[in-house]
Amino acid sequence: MAPVPRLALVPGEPAGVGPELCVRLAQRPRDHHLTVFADADVLDEAASRLDLPLRLVAGDEADGQRPGTLVLHEVANAVASRPGVLDPRNSPAVIDALVQAADACQQGRFDGLVTGPVHKAGINEGGIAYTGTTELLAGRAGLDVVMMLANDIVRVALATTHLPLREVATAITRPGLERSLRVLHGALRGDFGIAEPVIAVLGLNPHAGEAGHLGREEIDTIGPVMDGLRAEGMRLVGPLPADTAFLPAKLRGFDAVLAMYHDQGLPVLKYSGFEQAVNITLGLPYPRVAVDHGTALELAGSGRADPSSLFAAADACAGFARARLHARTTGDPR
Template identity: 55%
Template sequence: MSTPVLAVTTGEPAGIGPELVLMLAAAPAPLPGRVVAVGDPDLLAERAGRLDLDVELRVLDDDQEVPAPCPGVLPVWPVALRVPAEPGRLDPGNADYVLEVLDRAIAACREGRAQAMVTAPLHKGVIIEGGHPRFTGHTEYLRDACGIEEVVMMLATRATGRELRVALATTHLPLREVPSAITIDGLCRVLRILDHDLKRHFGVRQPRIAVCGLNPHAGEGGHLGREEIDVLVPALTRLREEGLLLDGPLPADTLFTPRHLEGADAVLAMYHDQGLPVLKYAGFGRAANITLGLPIIRTSVDHGTALDLAGSGRADTGSLRVALEMALEMANASRLS
């Protein structure tokens, strides 16, 4: 089988995304997989010159084959900026550019020209200001673009010496809206997707998933909230009858300890800031964000646009390399499943 093609979006043009891709391309170690950047070639050339990076940009048409990885060479699928971009200075005029970059990568994956997409960070606020008031992030945008009802956000890191994967039952919601967003049917859908994609993309034959409770002490038998009794336990009972291996609901403050993580292939947290602070403490800058439930493979970095670092050459490429490596592994696992 040929090496998978990984389409890497360059993200917010005023942020560190473009230079992260360039810095990896300029490094002595070859990029994992046949990597092609999606973005404005002139922007990439300007940023490479600013940072004194020796990178040859090869602009490709859609029907041209993406070459094997070679240090110092970066293939590019071109998308033109709408307005000039300066490091550290957001401009809503480029909101449509950022979304076109995403659309181009999505189309390449759906058409089979790429086997995975890897996304550099974008800036939600400037996209909203640029005329897209309903934009809430990569995850939801990919869900809608692929016509999928439900996707699952999962972050993964190996910085602890073992694979730590944390998925979310809810994503970008205000905290006050979380309890009502967690339903029996919704939890069942999320856990089925998580179980299915651990098998399909990660080669886990029979996943074991540890599930956080919503409330402190997992509700303390109903004294600290009834969501565990009324929602979580019925959902887990239903899924266990379907053959899923599930532990919980467990108190979130003790679930992330070696005893409970031992043997778990993933953790399901109930909301964004319940599980991700633990994972990012363990492996920030060495983790990848993964969207499960899509008809395509998508990974991303675990950080934002870092406008204060843009154009300085001081950005850390670690998370992007992890996201590329995981995308390559997932693409290879999917072809064998």
């Protein structure tokens, strides 16, 4: 019998929609175990507002598969949380939950990590320098990672993540771009089971630099990296102008798109299917999948938040974890 994946679940910002989304997730039948790293009172209150059953139990892994039940790893907030009202005093608990869950995954206690939305500004207001969970997890693992968002239509990976626009060009270097493409290529083969992935690589500048008239990054950096990796057998297309790369006829020929910066690729992905999109961190020793939306403070406590992205994140993470478990137990990469 195949092993059942054990997933760690972190709701994120307690004043946002994350806790109630986790309560909704707990109601589903599932083929994986779920352990939530959170404050018990926040989850209980969210369940009460939604009028949904929730049992929080300690330690019994079998309970992690039962609808209406979550195994709890308690990470207490500093102060009581109110839906829609940020309190920076709870920022350390938000980070502690992420760190404890990530460390438990690295130690092999869990097979994957599912994360809800966090509030970057709120964490920084709490005195914790924070640019994003992707960067936090990369630092804990000491590895180069790549952020990829995906839905049923397109997979978009990022060469740079949460940077001011004026810093992007400097951040795109030959070594960094090569690392990103290697991580993306490896994940498409290993986690997605694509034997020979085709990756579209966007240019940085309008019209992919217009042969150097609108910038030389494509000539001096992006193109040479792609040429070197093509020589190793990678199937790379580009550098492509970003304004036409996402045409449906072109996308059908790509397994993923590597965008040079956050707002170059992600608006297209979110327009194409925001509710079902997930955020995947590639290159970690365990699969991590997050929702593709923010804390939605204006919806918190209303019961109107759409749980589709968290459902998709949990399903995707379980699938990746199951594939990795299969590879470890059989020696077969898929």
